[in-house]
Amino acid sequence: MKRPLLVLLAMMACATHLWAQRQVSGTVTDQEDGSALPGVNVLVSESQEGTITDIDGKYTIEVPQNATLTFSFIGYLSREIEVGNQSVIDVRLDSDVKQLQEVVVTALGVERETKALGYSITEVDGENLTEAREINVANSLAGRVAGVNVSGVASGPAGSTRVIIRGNKSLQGNNQPLYVIDGIPMDNSGFGQAGIWGGRDEGDGMSSINPDDIASITVLKGASSAALYGARAANGVINIVTKKGSSRKGIGVELNSNFVFEQINDQREFQRAYGQGNYVASDPNDPESTRIAVAPRTQQEAYDWGTSSWGPKLGSVGESVQFDGVSRPYRDAGDNWDRYFRTGSTLTNTIALTGGSETQNFRFSFSDLRNQSIVPQSGFNRQNVSLSTNSKFGERLTFSSRVLYSHEFADNRPYLSDSPANGILAMYYIPANMNVDNYYGDPNKPGAIPPGTDENSLSIWGKIPGEEYQQANNNWHQNPWWTAYQFDNDDTRDRLLPSATLRYDITDFLWVQGRAGMDWYTRRETDLVPQGTGYQRGGSLTEGENRVREINMEWMLGFDQAFGKFNFNAFVGGNRMRRSNERIAATGNGFNVPFFEAITNTVTQNFQYGFSESGINSLFGSAEVSYNGILFLTGTARNDWFSVLNPDFNSILYPSVGGSFVFSDALNTLPDWLTFGKIRGSWAQVGNVTVDPYNTILTYSLKQPHVGIPLASFSSAGGNNGSIPNPTLQPLTSTEYEVGLDIRFFDNRLGLDLTYYDQVTTNDILRATISKASGFGSTVVNVGKLQNRGIEALLTATPVSGPLTWDVSFNFAKNENKVVSLIEGNDELIVEEPRTRTVFVKHIVGHPFGVLTGLVQKRSPDGQLVFDPNNGAPIQSDDYEIIGNSVPDWTGGINNSFTFKGFNLGALVDFKIGGDVYSGTNVRMTQAGLHQQTIQGREGQEPITVTGVAQNGKTESGDPIYEPFTKTLSPNEAQGYWSQMGNRVQDHFVYDASFAKLRQVTFGYIFPSSMLDKMPFQTLSLSFVARNLAILYKNVENIDPESSYQNGNGQGLDYFGMPKTRSYGFNLKVQF
């Protein structure tokens, strides 16, 4: 990936003009290894006309008499050569050792040499994010960085992403990293996730960012690297550096066009042999007679059995009546997902202008993204504008500023999890013999009952034309066309991220800097439940707006001086952060003028108001001493004061120390094949506060009066499940040490970066789920200890170098996580429960973070399975048992890239091994009779025989008496068996969530300059790009192993998320 970038950079320098009198040609090579250097700037010094070398390092240029040529290339020392009479000039360039020293942006935007760092840091080049792109750029980090666990929510475009660095550090707080753009924190908080009762993923902050504006992303993984950023960096930092202008002649223009298609990666393997129906008495006059499977015979039956696939074998009857009263053939109706989901697309166009002189430069970009989701009527649009300027006034004063503006529009974010309004759930439930096109209803109002529908149908549905065309007798089960076309859940976000930095070099060794930045956005949302919807017949409409503002002001005073072989470098500084969030919304219920869905037309109206505000004041300092570029020692300290805590406990001071030793430079006796070697170590603490404002004081708030009588409640518990405030909350501390080795061989062709870390979070802030009999649902407490330790490894190699270059990098990470203690007297805490309400994600002392617990099939004391003697259904255990762990054991990725001439090919595979998912989708599909396993025991199949024991009475002491039990289940009993499975035997639906995915493939061609002569561009590159092409390995049925409906700490739960998609298309990049 390096080479095309260099070519581009080089080509930005100048434009060719035919003016010369004769031709000079030659080859530019590396002084050391003689390899050809493409993209080298070749300039006629006198005229500033020039060209660049091609892929083989060759150039041809017209020169005047007595010309001088300048050869310059990033990372190499420039050379000037007088042409004289030569017509062939071959040049060898020496590498510029100083420039080659890798520099990364660390905390507070401070640039440091990589070798000085006492901790692991990973940089991802912006180029990796833009060719094959994700709307939410955080998803692009998947598989790229060791120890970084990225999981997108199954919610479609503009959904949010969960990024976990080195494991979950807090049991209950936000475990996601701090996002920083050019030194200024950005608010990544979302506006809601689907929960147990459904809802939508309202997206997070990162979807505002245009990947084209990103120069690089550095991931600060450990406490040491993040210690200076303060509390909010306790979970690591995603540090984004935006692109800047550079000094050049004229204005450079860059165009990037990206178009990708998106298709469902359908994971379903449902049974398609049995259709809609249910079991009824075989003798109509005897309700006690044997029950047999029948297809709906009446419209009422079809309506009642709308989600029941327990009918007879397809083809066993000619036709069955459907919910609309029409009889249709009782056979496989084909794939409904093809009929409903469409091919999505995303078109992104970006134009960037750069220019500048030695003292002033700028970069401006505009980007437009248009997405159509795979769900009809749903999509996401985004426009980004960015402007970045850098100015130098005289020798000592520099000023830089940048403004990012984004305008985002999310159209109809899909409902997830529980059924109300979840059209995707409805798409799962459709029996094999039914065609979703027949649910369409009114052609002018998709999903609605057509005008002129007969009275009998209306009577069965209890509905009138224009209302939801329900296909099942369940008001909470929506028609998928209705949710797509009649619901309206839009949000528009306007976001401004300005920042400015002023730096003054007081002397050569003393500098002072001030920086201010803001993250300000409004989010305007419209949320319509249309009139006539099953579960809310009157309909409702909310019009609301949030205003969020975070301002950071920071100053720093720095010192940088060398004394002989020693170099000192230190700074002190302060930061002031203020954040506020205000919400104003109006909700109306019911519409006076039918089907006219405007807020002023609502029957009853109420408003909501919310406000919260918080701040952190900080002082920090850092000092580094180094010896001869070999030995580095750094110490930092930071003190934060938090507004959200009681002033008695609101302060925390935390230090870090780190060092590195470059033994390859220090020792002379090392063999030649060892290019570079460094060991590093660090120890650090970071304080953190994961408490929302107003959680430390018991207060009361007023509620909407009832019949004119004022009502009040606890502010923290206006409804059910409120929280008990805690005035004694203190910041939590995570203490981490890490050691690492960075070693490179054979001229950097092989490299290994290894890290081991051990981290303990103490005084963790838990939102503990408590007994509801306490009067509250939870409280925030300050106990608990969580340990994370693990290794991270990055292996890089260039097995083939030359015209064909093959680079490969392999990263993997293993994190072991253990809950050491929880709140006093309690070894278990509930984190989350899924809609099936049979499984709990829990923290249990001595076990990893967030284990899945559930009831399993009961066993007799001698270990036999216990069944219900009446119907052969499994009997459930008395106690909850651990049935899985949501957190993967290993994560990693393999990235291959090949370049040959102008061609490049890249492929990224990422994997997560271990970790489990409890699939509510499979539970429900088993109950509905669509899961493949429900074939077993049906009519015409081998019957199910259960063998074990059954309880027969109790002993005198109350212990159950078990007797051997075996039963062959009739088809009707088999239905009961499968229906009960999800309620009673949870481990049956826990799957290994391991996977390997072909995450990204790119295949590109950079057109050689010779081909561009006749065209007005300097560079032209075209790539085929694809994301999420294939799941190479998985162990879970019917769903994507990454399927999750939320990004909170209750992971490992699947329940009717949006199907994952694969995307593929083209990326075109042109420079003028």
Place this chain on the structure above:
Amino acid sequence: MKYIVKLTLCLLLTILLVAGCDTEELHNLNINPQAVTEIDLNYLFSAAELSIASNGGSGDNRYIDWRTNIGLASTAIQQLATPGGISANGNFYRHNEETSAAPFEFTYNDQLKNISEILRQTEPGGFDEGNKVNMRNAARILRAFSFQRLTDFYGSIPYFEANRGLEGINEGKQGILFPTYDKQSVIYADLLKELDEATAAMSASNPDDGFSKADMIYEGDIDQWKRWGYSLMLRLAMRASNVAPDMANTYVTKAVAGGVFTSNEDNVWIPMDVGPSEWQDQNGISRAFYPGDGGNPSFLSKTLIDFLKGANPNDVADDDPRLMILSGGIAKWDAAAWTPITTDPLEQRGLPNGFFTSDIEAMEGGPVVLEETFSRINYLMLDDNDPYMIMNYAEVEFLLAEALERGIGTGIAGTAQTHYEAGVKAAMQMYAPYDPSLTVADEEVATYLAQYPYGVYKPALEMIGEQMWVSKFFNWWEAWSDWRRTGYPQLVAFTSDETNVTGGTIPVRLQYPATEVAANPNFNQANNNNYTSPVWWDGGTE
């Protein structure tokens, strides 16, 4: 240039001064501008009153009714019946987590939370110490009412340690987050003691302190509050009478001496409103049945219709006058209109309990449109702003009749028959608050009573039990408790669902919420965590 340098330094100095220290301005950020640290406790009291009407106070006004009262009790006790919808759980004796969990999850977290705060702040150390005596003791009555209903569902529940999560908050201590469980026998004894103390402490001579404005039940009428307190005492005493006869004797005597309800004027109603939203302040029962929306089927059970049609189903003259009050007829009901198919009393039909649609079709010998075949709850009682019935005078008269029949307590004036007849009359005449047209004339009551002479038509206790059952239409959970205690009416259990969780019998308790079983280390009721173990007053474990 110099100007820029100076500006820079000034700017940096300013930032230095405002950042990096622990300032008053920082602390003040944590003061919520929308909240207060002390409040008029009457506002919490009003919220608690609203809450006893199906959680109106927490803005979730139908949840507990929807899930438990309608979802289980209405069909299990055979006043409603349905092959589908939420109340199919009670109809077929199925398990549903929400049905089982709702009372536990909502009662402690709603009215009991507010009431315990009222008690805490009016006790020593509270910000309203010693004030609002009448309101405080009215809150204790609401508390007893709520705990009685809660323990009747589950038996042993957290009581003494319940709602103490805030204890010690001002001293920086942790309250009781995981309360222990108390035996129902102990809870009943304490609730009766509470009612005794609370009624005694209320007095018209105490200052009103805003109580009458806050009280949406009696507008601060102390005599009525006392009567409710004693009526509740009577209910609790009688409910425990099978297993704790001495306690029943003592408290029935006390209740009668203190003065129980004397007319329908004393009935406890919570006023309801049309909005502001369908989740708030509306009548939760009405909303649950609202067609298409709450959408729960509102078919009356065959058991109820047959009872209301009297001894001869083909004779209108012997019908219960409530037949066409509770039934609005066989009718289509959609958002636009209630369209009766027939309101002829002779044509009214109840839906059998425990039947699937296919069973009904088998019974009818062909396809059935349920709406055109079976009677439904009268839509006139299902308006969003219809008041919510909490407890009524008729129950008191029936309990007095029973007490006299069984010789429980002393000092009850009159005969069992007079109390029975007063109860029937009151029950028949208590529906006017739903709609002025829902009235029964005195003569109709007299005719009815004459046709079914007390103790003659059926044994007295059975007649009392049946009348109490029918008087608790809408209060299905209370009818369920009465049936569990008395065995009346004699119901025949039936379910077509082979996956039922009771082995085909009518449930006699609720399971505990899974969250409680999974989260509370003090949970110790594994043996009773089912639908078939009776609670203490029903002959089960203490």
